Amino acid sequence: MAETDRFYVLVTNDDGPFSPGLWLLYDSIEELADVEIVVPETPKSASGLGITLHKPLRVSRIEIGGKQITTINGTPSDIVYVATSLKRRSFDLVVSGVNIGDNTSIQVILSSGTIGAAIQAALLGLPAIAFSAEVRDPTQLEEPDMRYMIMSFAKKIVRRVLSKGLPRGVDILNVNFPSIPTSEVEVAAPAIRRFENKLVKRKDPRGLEYYWLYGLPVSPEEGTDVHSLLVKKRITITPISLRSLLNVRELIDTVRHELLEN
Amino acid sequence: MAETDRFYVLVTNDDGPFSPGLWLLYDSIEELADVEIVVPETPKSASGLGITLHKPLRVSRIEIGGKQITTINGTPSDIVYVATSLKRRSFDLVVSGVNIGDNTSIQVILSSGTIGAAIQAALLGLPAIAFSAEVRDPTQLEEPDMRYMIMSFAKKIVRRVLSKGLPRGVDILNVNFPSIPTSEVEVAAPAIRRFENKLVKRKDPRGLEYYWLYGLPVSPEEGTDVHSLLVKKRITITPISLRSLLNVRELIDTVRHELLEN
Numbered sequence: 001m002a003e004t005d006r007f008y009v010l011v012t013n014d015d016g017p018f019s020p021g022l023w024l025l026y027d028s029i030e031e032l033a034d035v036e037i038v039v040p041e042t043p044k045s046a047s048g049l050g051i052t053l054h055k056p057l058r059v060s061r062i063e064i065g066g067k068q069i070t071t072i073n074g075t076p077s078d079i080v081y082v083a084t085s086l087k088r089r090s091f092d093l094v095v096s097g098v099n100i101g102d103n104t105s106i107q108v109i110l111s112s113g114t115i116g117a118a119i120q121a122a123l124l125g126l127p128a129i130a131f132s133a134e135v136r137d138p139t140q141l142e143e144p145d146m147r148y149m150i151m152s153f154a155k156k157i158v159r160r161v162l163s164k165g166l167p168r169g170v171d172i173l174n175v176n177f178p179s180i181p182t183s184e185v186e187v188a189a190p191a192i193r194r195f196e197n198k199l200v201k202r203k204d205p206r207g208l209e210y211y212w213l214y215g216l217p218v219s220p221e222e223g224t225d226v227h228s229l230l231v232k233k234r235i236t237i238t239p240i241s242l243r244s245l246l247n248v249r250e251l252i253d254t255v256r257h258e259l260l261e262n
Numbered sequence: 263m264a265e266t267d268r269f270y271v272l273v274t275n276d277d278g279p280f281s282p283g284l285w286l287l288y289d290s291i292e293e294l295a296d297v298e299i300v301v302p303e304t305p306k307s308a309s310g311l312g313i314t315l316h317k318p319l320r321v322s323r324i325e326i327g328g329k330q331i332t333t334i335n336g337t338p339s340d341i342v343y344v345a346t347s348l349k350r351r352s353f354d355l356v357v358s359g360v361n362i363g364d365n366t367s368i369q370v371i372l373s374s375g376t377i378g379a380a381i382q383a384a385l386l387g388l389p390a391i392a393f394s395a396e397v398r399d400p401t402q403l404e405e406p407d408m409r410y411m412i413m414s415f416a417k418k419i420v421r422r423v424l425s426k427g428l429p430r431g432v433d434i435l436n437v438n439f440p441s442i443p444t445s446e447v448e449v450a451a452p453a454i455r456r457f458e459n460k461l462v463k464r465k466d467p468r469g470l471e472y473y474w475l476y477g478l479p480v481s482p483e484e485g486t487d488v489h490s491l492l493v494k495k496r497i498t499i500t501p502i503s504l505r506s507l508l509n510v511r512e513l514i515d516t517v518r519h520e521l522l523e524n
Binding site for chain 1: 305311312313314315316318319320321336339340343344347348368369372373378381385419422426429430431432435447449450451454455459460461464466470471472473474475476499501503504506511512513514516517518519520521522
């Protein structure tokens with residue numbers, strides 16, 4: 001196959017260049033496509049779909065483990081725009097991850113930098129897959145069984161999407177790996193919430209108050225992505241359709257009727 | 263009416279305490295409810311649903327024009343969580359804005375701090391309304407006709423939602439005011455995109471390259487919120503349903519069939 005006939009895939013994440021999740025993804029798919037790695041300089045968890053308009057973006061090339069990669073002092077969303085602007089060929093697929101920590105529920109999906117990158121890709125009409133793992137510690141990704149689960153499934157799903165495209169009506173596949181290696185897969189709808197957000201007050205050494213925001217897991221509802229991942233411990237796929245946000249014909253009539261005509 | 267029987271409304275924005283849009287909203291609704299103003303210290307445009315997990319949040323009380331308000335060194339999403347955690351009563355409604363610049367299309371809706379706050383409120387089960395105006399310059403909001411359009415419509419819609427709730431199936435009302443004062447209102451579905459994101463390369467005084475990311479408007483498609491606002495110059499309401507993201511039963515079957523069974 002000629003060089004230019006090969007698929008061309010953008011790999012990004014929100015954890016930066018030194019996340020083992022990034023390299024797992026790269027190792028999974030490098031035989032399937034030419035891979036461009038473009039990531040934030042520093043971790044950007046929970047950056048959502050934020051875009052950097054107020055400050056200049058710096059683009060650097062660095063080499064890690066023999067592979068040239070690009071880092072940007074921006075968010076995962078920035079990266080999709082910068083990478084697609086700077087590249088000569090258009091990407092066949094954008095993959096994001098593997099995130100340290102799962103990304104399940106609408107609450108987390110819409111706040112996640114990992115999925116933010118995938119949503120920005122989808123807005124550009126590019127197929128996108130986000131990968132995350134229910135781990136707290138990056139080293140958990142390097143355990144042989146975990147590595148095997150992630151690499152074999154990522155390879156399978158990327159190969160499928162490269163050759164046949166995303167399933168009809170789907171804009172983004174959001175894939176989460178459980179903390180215990182498995183081969184069982186479930187496709188599930190997103191829960192609304194994953195966390196109850198909490199606030200804790202502290203005092204700094206000067207006696208001034210400050211707060212930390214953190215999340216306590218809510219008890220997972222059966223049939224949701226959160227339940228499939230955390231309770232059933234399955235590889236969990238949440239299909240995301242941006243187009244579903246467009247199917248508001250009925251809502252429009254309701255709003256017209258209830259809000260404007262009365 | 264006893265003090266505690268009054269409605270209790272959180273007003274926030276992504277432009278900070280000195281945006282005239284904030285005060286327009288406050289002036290519109292203060293006679294309808296007890297109003298708590300909690301805003302980011304500094305402008306946080308395009309912060310999306312980003313949440314601040316990595317750094318401490320500082321909460322300050324300041325007085326502007328005789329009104330005590332709270333500022334937080336965080337995103338609009340942070341503010342919803344901090345404000346709901348610190349308050350004794352629960353809010354009957356969260357309103358966000360009036361943003362300097364419109365927030366139309368899925369692309370902008372999901373990246374907007376103004377709407378990010380409304381989405382976080384909706385995830386907490388609180389009714390939410392986001393207000394934005396198609397202006398570039400904050401002073402445009404202070405022109406008498408503009409002020410009249412915004413105040414009278416904001417008051418009408420807030421009164422309606424406080425007394426009867428949001429229309430069935432709607433989680434967030436996204437209201438955009440056109441650059442030319444009008445009384446005409448249209449309810450529309452979101453366009454997919456509002457901007458084509460562009461990148462421009464510059465050199466700093468030391469000769470090092472950097473980039474600015476910016477957006478060029480795409481030509482608005484009829485029937486969308488972007489068209490209603492920018493071309494027809496109507497007050498435009500985009501209803502948003504987080505629940506529509508849950509209606510993926512059909513997608514789930516497709517993914518199962520196309521991705522896993524073959």
